[in-house]
Amino acid sequence: MSTTVTLDQIRTILPHIDLLPLIEQGFVEYSSGQAVVPPVGELLFEDPPGDVHIKYGFIKGGDYYVIKVASGFYRNPSIGLASSQGLMLLFSQKTGVLVAILLDEGFLTDIRTAAAGAVAARHLAPKSVDRIGIIGAGTQARVQLEHLCAVTACRNVMVWTPKSDEFDPYRASFVGSNLQIEFADTPSEVASRCHLIVTTTPSTQPLLRAADVQPGTHITAVGSDTAEKIELEPELVARADVVVVDSLPQSESRGEVFRAVSDGAISRDDVSELGSVIARNAVGRTANNQITVCDLTGVAVQDLQIARAVYEAVAVETNRRPR
Amino acid sequence: MSTTVTLDQIRTILPHIDLLPLIEQGFVEYSSGQAVVPPVGELLFEDPPGDVHIKYGFIKGGDYYVIKVASGFYRNPSIGLASSQGLMLLFSQKTGVLVAILLDEGFLTDIRTAAAGAVAARHLAPKSVDRIGIIGAGTQARVQLEHLCAVTACRNVMVWTPKSDEFDPYRASFVGSNLQIEFADTPSEVASRCHLIVTTTPSTQPLLRAADVQPGTHITAVGSDTAEKIELEPELVARADVVVVDSLPQSESRGEVFRAVSDGAISRDDVSELGSVIARNAVGRTANNQITVCDLTGVAVQDLQIARAVYEAVAVETNRRPR
Numbered sequence: 005m006s007t008t009v010t011l012d013q014i015r016t017i018l019p020h021i022d023l024l025p026l027i028e029q030g031f032v033e034y035s036s037g038q039a040v041v042p043p044v045g046e047l048l049f050e051d052p053p054g055d056v057h058i059k060y061g062f063i064k065g066g067d068y069y070v071i072k073v074a075s076g077f078y079r080n081p082s083i084g085l086a087s088s089q090g091l092m093l094l095f096s097q098k099t100g101v102l103v104a105i106l107l108d109e110g111f112l113t114d115i116r117t118a119a120a121g122a123v124a125a126r127h128l129a130p131k132s133v134d135r136i137g138i139i140g141a142g143t144q145a146r147v148q149l150e151h152l153c154a155v156t157a158c159r160n161v162m163v164w165t166p167k168s169d170e171f172d173p174y175r176a177s178f179v180g181s182n183l184q185i186e187f188a189d190t191p192s193e194v195a196s197r198c199h200l201i202v203t204t205t206p207s208t209q210p211l212l213r214a215a216d217v218q219p220g221t222h223i224t225a226v227g228s229d230t231a232e233k234i235e236l237e238p239e240l241v242a243r244a245d246v247v248v249v250d251s252l253p254q255s256e257s258r259g260e261v262f263r264a265v266s267d268g269a270i271s272r273d274d275v276s277e278l279g280s281v282i283a284r285n286a287v288g289r290t291a292n293n294q295i296t297v298c299d300l301t302g303v304a305v306q307d308l309q310i311a312r313a314v315y316e317a318v319a320v321e322t323n324r325r326p327r
Numbered sequence: 328m329s330t331t332v333t334l335d336q337i338r339t340i341l342p343h344i345d346l347l348p349l350i351e352q353g354f355v356e357y358s359s360g361q362a363v364v365p366p367v368g369e370l371l372f373e374d375p376p377g378d379v380h381i382k383y384g385f386i387k388g389g390d391y392y393v394i395k396v397a398s399g400f401y402r403n404p405s406i407g408l409a410s411s412q413g414l415m416l417l418f419s420q421k422t423g424v425l426v427a428i429l430l431d432e433g434f435l436t437d438i439r440t441a442a443a444g445a446v447a448a449r450h451l452a453p454k455s456v457d458r459i460g461i462i463g464a465g466t467q468a469r470v471q472l473e474h475l476c477a478v479t480a481c482r483n484v485m486v487w488t489p490k491s492d493e494f495d496p497y498r499a500s501f502v503g504s505n506l507q508i509e510f511a512d513t514p515s516e517v518a519s520r521c522h523l524i525v526t527t528t529p530s531t532q533p534l535l536r537a538a539d540v541q542p543g544t545h546i547t548a549v550g551s552d553t554a555e556k557i558e559l560e561p562e563l564v565a566r567a568d569v570v571v572v573d574s575l576p577q578s579e580s581r582g583e584v585f586r587a588v589s590d591g592a593i594s595r596d597d598v599s600e601l602g603s604v605i606a607r608n609a610v611g612r613t614a615n616n617q618i619t620v621c622d623l624t625g626v627a628v629q630d631l632q633i634a635r636a637v638y639e640a641v642a643v644e645t646n647r648r649p650r
Contacts, residue, residue, distance in 0.1 A: 006430070008331065045368050045383060047392055054423055058394065060368060060381065069370055071381065073394060073416070075423030089423035091416075093396070100377055100398030100412035105428060107329070 006102040009318050014108050017317045018115065024126070024154060026313050027119045028282050030305035031250065033063045035279025040064065041304045044254070052079045056090075057229075061304035068094045068103060072307035074113045088114070088143075092311040104315040112314065116306040118147035120250060120278075121202055121224045124298035126155040127281055128248065128289050129200045129222040133158040137198030139191055139212065139235065140205040141165035141174040144226060148202045149183070162198055164188040192216040203227050203235040214239035219293040225260045229301045236260045236297065238269035245294035246287070247275045251303045260299040329425040332641050337431055340640045341438065347449070347477060349636055350442045351605050353628035354573065356386045358602025363387065364627045367577070375402045379413075380552075384627035391417045391426060395630035397436045411437070411466075415634040427638040435637065439629040441470035443573060443601075444525055444547045447621035449478040450604055451571065451612050452523045452545040456481040460521030462514055462535065462558065463528040464488035464497040467549060471525045472506070485521055487511040515539040526550050526558040537562035542616040548583045552624045559583045559620065561592035568617035569610070570598045574626045583622040 033039050045058030054077035062069035074090035081087060088110025094103045106112060133156050138145050141163055149161060159182050163174060175185055188194045194201060195216035203211065205227045212223065214237055223244075227235045241247055241264035255261040255275065264270045278298060280286035289296050356362050368381030377400035385392035397413035404410060411433025417426045429435060456479050461468050464486055472484060482505050486497060498508055511517045517524060518539035526534065528550045535546065537560055546567075550558045564570055564587035578584040578598065587593045601621060603609035612619050 040370065042368060042370070045365060045381065047363065047365070047383065047385065049385075049392075049420060052421060054421075056392065056418075056423065058368065058381065058383065060370065062370065062372075069372075069379065071394075071396060073418075075418070077421070077423045080422050083422070085422055085424065089418070089425065091425055093414075095379075095396075095398070095412070097372060098375060098377075098400070099403050099406070099408055100379065100400045101408065102412065102414055102430070102432075107425070109425075 007104045007315065007318065009104060009106045009314060011107055011109055011111060013318060014106060014111060014314055017314060017321065021313045021317055023115070023119045023310065023313065024123055026309040027116060027306055028123050030309040031123065031279035032283045033279070034251070034303055034305045035277040035285070036283065038064050039305045041251070052077060054078070059302065059304040059307055061308060062097055063305065063308065066097055068308065068312055069097050070094055070304060070308040070311050072113065072304065072311070074110050086110070092307055094311050094315050104311070106311055106314060112310050113302070113307070114143055114147050116310040117144060117226055117300065117302060118151040119310070120300050120306055121148045121226055122151040122155045123282070124224045124248070124278060124300065125152055125200055125222060127278070128246065128296040128298055129156065130220045130289070130292045133200040135160045135162055135198045137194035137201035138163045139194060139201065139203040140227065141167070141170035142204065144204040146174065146177050148204055148226065149178070152200070152202070156200060158200070159183050161185045162188050162194050164191050164194045205235060206233055207235050208232050209234065210237035211235045212240055213237045214243045217243070217295060219295060222289070222296045222298070224298045224300060226300045228259045228299070230258050231262060234260060234263045238264040238267040241297055242269040243295060244297040246289055246296040248278050248281055248288070248296070248298045249275055250278050250300045252277055254301045254303065255299065259301040260297070330427045330638065330641065332427060332429045332637060334430055334432055334434060336641060337429060337434060337637055340637060340644065344636045344640055346438070346442045346633065346636065347446055349632040350439060350629055351446050353632040354446065354602035355606045356602070357574070357626055357628045358600040358608070359606065361387050362628045364574070375400060377401070382625065382627040382630055384631060385420055386628065386631065389420055391631065391635055392420050393417055393627060393631040393634050395436065395627065395634070397433050409433070415630055417634050417638050427634070429634055429637055435633050436625070436630070437466055437470050439633040440467060440549055440623065440625060441474040443623050443629055444471045444549055445474040445478045446605070447547045447571070447601060447623065448475055448523055448545060450601070451569065451619040451621055452479065453543045453612070453615045456523040458483045458485055458521045460517035460524035461486045462517060462524065462526040463550065464490070464493035465527065467527040469497065469500050471527055471549065472501070475523070475525070479523060481523070482506050484508045485511050485517050487514050487517045528558060529556055530558050531555050532557065533560040534558045535563055536560045537566045540566070540618060542618060545612070545619045545621070547621045547623060549623045551582045551622070553581050554585060557583060557586045561587040561590040564620055565592040566618060567620040569612055569619040571601050571604055571611070571619070571621045572598055573601050573623045575600055577624045577626065578622065582624040583620070
């Protein structure tokens with residue numbers, strides 16, 4: 005009989021899980037060819053508009069395979085529902101038996117994405133960061149900042165969002181922390197004052213420009229996960245000394261690197277994978293004054309790692325042996 | 328909050344559902360372009376061997392979208408588990424909210440496949456059938472025969488299986504029915520004595536040959552759902568007057584028609600879709616002495632239709648309104 009884990013249980017258990025090493029391990033396995041991750045499945049709806057992504061895969065020789073469903077229906081808030089919905093399913097890789105249903109409603113996708121942002125910063129950010137820049141002020145902008153606190157001592161933050169009604173909720177979510185949060189008027193103000201920047205919007209127009217970014221900056225771009233979305237001007241990707249993606253195959257059809265390559269700004273040969281950088285099989289930042297860019301479109305190994313960790317923690321908690 | 332439906336609940340409620348019209352409707356919607364069914368997702372495991380298929384899709388303007396996971400791990404019986412595992416998930420097409428988890432362990436896939444076989448026979452079999460032929464004697468061979476009883480008055484059955492230890496269990500599963508079941512020595516004996524034949528094996532060598540089949544025969548081939556599996560000699564498909572598939576796009580990469588076209592035995596122009604035949608937008612059987620072949624690889628609209636019907640029946644049963 006499978007274990008069903010509710011969103012409340014997930015929220016309770018997650019702070020007790022040391023996620024970053026698990027996500028790092030997932031990327032390393034992925035980039036070393038130990039993971040099987042087929043192309044992302046997709047369903048698109050028009051009325052009301054919505055998109056569903058199905059990510060699935062496994063690490064060879066592991067215990068489980070994962071199927072993750074995550075959707076965004078952007079009119080949901082008008083009827084009192086969250087835009088993000090979905091769940092994760094964990095199956096035995098040896099028998100196909102359903103092991104766990106994680107009713108996360110998109111929450112674990114938010115968290116594993118933020119954890120990947122922290123991993124990218126750990127491996128690519130310059131040694132000392134005096135200000136963190138965040139583009140966007142939604143859920144992902146919040147969890148990215150939360151997770152960055154684990155990998156940098158910097159607590160000065162500059163945030164840009166086009167929606168001024170997001171200022172107060174964003175600030176409120178960090179009450180009681182020691183973060184100093186100010187809001188910028190433009191994305192270029194963020195670029196000119198911050199050396200560790202995360203972009204988290206669904207923009208379809210570039211927000212950060214090559215001319216605005218200072219030497220010695222790391223940028224993690226998590227907003228674009230389709231062919232249409234873009235946050236970084238292709239010239240900015242071209243100006244970077246190091247360009248890294250979570251998944252080279254996915255970067256052929258989605259994200260910043262897809263756009264920069266399509267634009268002719270960079271060659272695919274200029275790009276390496278985060279898991280290879282972590283494992284030191286690819287060159288990451290080699291000097292403090294370099295510009296580095298990490299483009300994350302989200303890989304099923306992240307879903308596998310977080311789903312497995314949550315399930316196993318719940319199983320221990322309830323004194324049941326994981327299967 | 329989503330509804331979880333157990334396998335026991337599914338088994339209890341299913342006999343109260345009139346499935347064939349729903350499956351017919353699903354095929355008609357699919358063939359008229361009203362359904363969105365992306366390519367099948369697949370995971371393959373080597374040790375122990377197993378395969379997972381993820382089918383998903385929706386009917387435009389409907390209430391739900393479906394994701395179906397069905398796996399086969401063929402060594403499971405040696406450790407007391409069924410080979411087939413999996414589940415179906417029903418989500419709102421308007422909000423992405425998870426509506427129902429059907430813990431069917433592959434059972435609904437078996438049943439919707441059998442229902443499709445009955446639909447094919449209803450629309451393509453000759454008027455009078457004096458003997459039903461079944462190739463294979465496993466689960467699918469059993470449920471196909473059960474469902475054929477709804478569309479033909481014939482109760483004489485000839486079964487061929489290479490495994491003689493399947494004779495008794497197969498016969499036993501029809502005790503109390505008015506079916507007369509005999510076992511054939513060879514597939515060609517079945518072909519020479521039956522005018523309505525269903526093939527249900529995972530064979531990778533043709534079992535039925537063009538020379539063996541009588542005029543006035545309908546054959547439904549459900550066993551082959553990959554590029555490697557084959558039950559009908561390509562010349563048999565070429566000899567057929569009418570060749571129908573459940574899904575033209577899927578027949579480009581899997582099933583009997585894929586093999587017959589690859590072999591040069593037939594052209595893709597010779598093939599039409601079951602939903603078009605049902606809707607009379609394509610020509611089916613026009614004479615009793617024709618040979619007709621229907622090649623089923625399984626389409627997500629079948630999963631959608633059966634999942635929806637089960638969920639709505641459970642919701643009524645428990646006095647809850649479906650969402």
